[in-house]
Amino acid sequence: MDLALEILTWVLLAGGAFFSLTAAVGVLRFPDFYSRIHPAGKNDTLGVLLFAGAMLVECARYEYSWLVVGRVLLMVLFMQMASPIAAHAITQAAWVSGLRPWKKGEQPR
């Protein structure tokens, strides 16, 4: 049982690290701002979810108190709401300011 929880922690940590890393690579390599929104808005949110799952399993393994579990849940709830809202606000501000999406054949910027 302990080994199963440990392997579950590894899998969740590996998934979270993978999605965080792909978010960073996407933000670094995509050609324009509106395509960079996608990894930053979605992969990051899923990475937070997977990391929080790993933390919850750690809480179960080390028998932390319920306050710790509540804090992890509070953090993941807030991040799941705040991260897409922030991405949406940045996109709306960029669109209102006059930035237009990149088209194929143009210079990447």
Place this chain on the structure above:
Amino acid sequence: MSLGATTMFFGTDIPTLVAGVVLLFSILLMLVRAIAGPTVWDRILALNAIGTKSVLVVALLGFMTKRPEFLDIALVYAILNFLATIAILKYARKRRLG
């Protein structure tokens, strides 16, 4: 660690350490975009993502060192990160914060 399946390294288990290092590396990649971003919106986006990852790093640090009090700091970081993004956006759009 009753079964000893995870090798310990300076008091922390290696998968958590590897995940933390990967998070720090992705913060580095985001920092490149925040410095090189052609528009101000790219920089704000990269800063927001760096804030998200730093929340995760702080929370993981708490679980690495078996001190879950770090989660309070992570919560404060999350709230500050969101509010700072909104404030910077407002400043970038209206050139004032009032």
